Amino acid sequence: MLLALLDGKAYTANELARAADITPPTASFHLDKMLKAGLLALVRQGRYRYFRLAGPDVARTLESILSLQHAPLPRQIVSSCPPRLREARTCFDHIAGALGVRIYRAITSRGWTTHTDAQFAITPAATDFLGELGIPRDMLPVKSTPCLDWSEREFHFSGDFGRLLLQAMLSKRWVLGGKSRQLTMTEAGQRRLAAWEI
Amino acid sequence: MLLALLDGKAYTANELARAADITPPTASFHLDKMLKAGLLALVRQGRYRYFRLAGPDVARTLESILSLQHAPLPRQIVSSCPPRLREARTCFDHIAGALGVRIYRAITSRGWTTHTDAQFAITPAATDFLGELGIPRDMLPVKSTPCLDWSEREFHFSGDFGRLLLQAMLSKRWVLGGKSRQLTMTEAGQRRLAAWEI
DNA sequence: TCCATACTTCGATACCCATCGAACCTGTGC
DNA sequence: GCACAGGTTCGATGGGTATCGAAGTATGGA
Numbered sequence: 001m002l003l004a005l006l007d008g009k010a011y012t013a014n015e016l017a018r019a020a021d022i023t024p025p026t027a028s029f030h031l032d033k034m035l036k037a038g039l040l041a042l043v044r045q046g047r048y049r050y051f052r053l054a055g056p057d058v059a060r061t062l063e064s065i066l067s068l069q070h071a072p073l074p075r076q077i078v079s080s081c082p083p084r085l086r087e088a089r090t091c092f093d094h095i096a097g098a099l100g101v102r103i104y105r106a107i108t109s110r111g112w113t114t115h116t117d118a119q120f121a122i123t124p125a126a127t128d129f130l131g132e133l134g135i136p137r138d139m140l141p142v143k144s145t146p147c148l149d150w151s152e153r154e155f156h157f158s159g160d161f162g163r164l165l166l167q168a169m170l171s172k173r174w175v176l177g178g179k180s181r182q183l184t185m186t187e188a189g190q191r192r193l194a195a196w197e198i
Numbered sequence: 199m200l201l202a203l204l205d206g207k208a209y210t211a212n213e214l215a216r217a218a219d220i221t222p223p224t225a226s227f228h229l230d231k232m233l234k235a236g237l238l239a240l241v242r243q244g245r246y247r248y249f250r251l252a253g254p255d256v257a258r259t260l261e262s263i264l265s266l267q268h269a270p271l272p273r274q275i276v277s278s279c280p281p282r283l284r285e286a287r288t289c290f291d292h293i294a295g296a297l298g299v300r301i302y303r304a305i306t307s308r309g310w311t312t313h314t315d316a317q318f319a320i321t322p323a324a325t326d327f328l329g330e331l332g333i334p335r336d337m338l339p340v341k342s343t344p345c346l347d348w349s350e351r352e353f354h355f356s357g358d359f360g361r362l363l364l365q366a367m368l369s370k371r372w373v374l375g376g377k378s379r380q381l382t383m384t385e386a387g388q389r390r391l392a393a394w395e396i
Numbered sequence: 397t398c399c400a401t402a403c404t405t406c407g408a409t410a411c412c413c414a415t416c417g418a419a420c421c422t423g424t425g426c
Numbered sequence: 427g428c429a430c431a432g433g434t435t436c437g438a439t440g441g442g443t444a445t446c447g448a449a450g451t452a453t454g455g456a
Contacts, residue, residue, distance in 0.1 A: 013403060026445055028404055038267070047402055047453040061266055064259040069236070211433065224415055226434055245423040245432055 001027065002039075002053075004077055006062055009153035010043055010050035015077050043148050050148055081151035088175065088183040091147065094162025095169070099185060101154045103165065104146065106197045113144075120144045122161050129196055133168040199225065200237075200251075202275055204260055207351035208241055208248035213275050241346050248346055279349035286373065286381040289345065292360025293367070297383060299352045301363065302344065304395045311342075318342045320359050327394055331366040 004011060004019040011019075017027035031051055034040045039058050043050040053059050079086060088099035095103065107113060112126035121141040122130075131137065144161035148154070157165060169175045174189030185193075202209060202217040209217075215225035229249055232238045237256050241248040251257050277284060286297035293301065305311060310324035319339040320328075329335065342359035346352070355363060367373045372387030383391075 022444090023446055024403065025405080025447080029444075032404085049403070057262075057266060061259075061262040064255075064262045068255060068259055220414090221416055222433070223417080223435080227414075230434085247433070 001030065002034075002062055003066075005040070005051065005053050006059060007076065008053065008059065010052035010148055011077055011153060012048055012050060016051065019077050045148050050153070052153075079151050084182055086151045088185055089181040090166065090177070090183060091150075091156075091158065091181075094147075094156070094158045094166050095175070095183065096147075096149050096156055097151055097183075099175070099183065100156030101149055101152045102193070102197070104154070104156045106193070107157075109198070110196075114141075118145055120146055120157070120159075120161075132192065133165070133172060133174075135164055135168055139164070199228065200232075200260055201264075203238070203249065203251050204257060205274065206251065206257065208250035208346055209275055209351060210246055210248060214249065217275050243346050248351070250351075277349050282380055284349045286383060287379040288364065288375070288381060289348075289354075289356065289379075292345075292354070292356045292364050293373075293381065294345075294347050294354055295349055295381075297373070297381065298354030299347055299350045300391070300395070302352070302354045304391070305355075307396070308394075312339075318344055318355070318357075318359075330390065331363070331370060331372075333362055333366055337362070 001016040001020045004016055013027050013031055014024050016031065017024045020027065031040065035042060035051070039054055040051050041054045043052065053062075086097050088095065088097045090096065091100070094100070107122070107126065107129075110125070112123055112129070113120050114123055115121070121143050124137065124140050127137050127140070130140070142161040142164060144157045144159040146155040147158040147162070149156045156162070169189065170177055172189075173186055174192060176184045176186060178184070199214040199218045202214055211225050211229055212222050214229065215222045218225065229238065233240060233249070237252055238249050239252045241250065251260075284295050286293065286295045288294065289298070292298070305320070305324065305327075308323070310321055310327070311318050312321055313319070319341050322335065322338050325335050325338070328338070333340075340359040340362060342355045342357040344353040345356040345360075347354045354360070367387065368375055370387075371384055372390060374382045374384060376382070
């Protein structure tokens with residue numbers, strides 16, 4: 001289970017049980033132990049409980065152990081989401097899928113957010129980025145609750161900021177919507193977003 | 199036992215058993231496993247079998263694991279050797295004790311040795327150092343077998359080079375001998391040796 | 397309101413594995 | 427050559443713990 005979690009993503013107890021060839025009760029038993037030991041962190045979302053490694057130090061330790069012997073490669077958990085929906089889709093009123101995770105990573109890794117527990121806020125440091133999207137600076141700080149992406153198992157932005165972001169990217173034609181939840185990124189959008197990544 | 203070995207020194211099965219509060223057979227059982235798993239290395243010397251961590255990667259992994267939780271500090275193994283003999287003493291015809299280990303470390307860390315398994319040789323790179331000791335350069339390469347120091351549990355030089363070194367250091371009055379095996383380092387010796395460390 | 401799903405808790409079982417005593421092996425020193 | 431200390435092997439034992447089925451809890455949707 002730890003090997004499966006080594007990709008940094010979050011998985012449910014049932015998924016990890018399947019990956020480790022054990023039954024859900026057994027998985028739950030061990031996950032609880034590792035949670036209490038501080039090796040894992042828990043993200044509750046509705047009726048789902050997602051487990052992920054508690055931090056980069058745990059990942060480093062695991063990799064350190066693996067480096068001593070080349071252990072058999074972990075059986076990676078495959079997503080049951082259709083590829084095109086995994087790319088980019090709407091999740092109610094905000095962006096989800098690989099695109100949503102990309103945006104979340106870009107913004108958090110630049111330090112444009114503050115957070116108290118699960119409440120995130122976009123700080124004025126993001127003014128330039130938001131300006132390009134036509135979001136006026138006097139709206140800052142915008143609040144947001146990170147939402148664990150169903151297909152990617154990493155976080156994306158929902159809440160006020162998630163809604164603003166989707167509206168802005170649609171009106172600027174960085175992404176195109178359709179009848180389904182699927183979103184398509186335009187070439188212009190690709191370029192602009194790439195410029196903001198690192 | 200691994201915690202006790204984390205100081206990088208080598209210990210016998212009985213010592214490690216005492217450190218871990220288990221009986222010698224139990225210690226032997228686990229040490230054998232870890233030896234086969236490649237976590238430990240073995241140094242045979244007479245009727246003694248010294249175990250040490252197989253390499254720096256094992257030490258790093260252990261420290262990585264310890265860093266996740268502040269584990270209780272390992273019970274360090276205390277040497278039964280009198281302090282003055284630990285400092286510096288003769289071992290047959292060469293230098294042992296902390297001084298012997300210091301010299302071994304200084305010379306090996308500078309890359310002045312080549313080795314095939316247990317056979318070491320001092321290379322011409324050490325010419326300056328040896329010259330200062332009055333050892334002519336045409337004697338190079340000098341052979342040496344590293345010997346696990348009884349009080350320090352790290353290696354020192356014995357063999358041809360160990361003998362030459364003791365004779366030279368005595369005649370240059372870097373160290374003074376006596377009736378017992380104890381050696382005393384002179385102030386001049388301290389200065390000269392310190393200059394060669396790192 | 398009711399069911400389906402995701403997940404955990406509980407209890408019983410079985411198995412693994414650490415542990416130790418006793419016997420055996422092997423170098424050392426007298 | 428003998429005694430002795432360091433060390434390992436062997437076999438039996440016991441305890442711990444992983445495991446799973448069944449039952450319970452919580453959440454979301456019809």
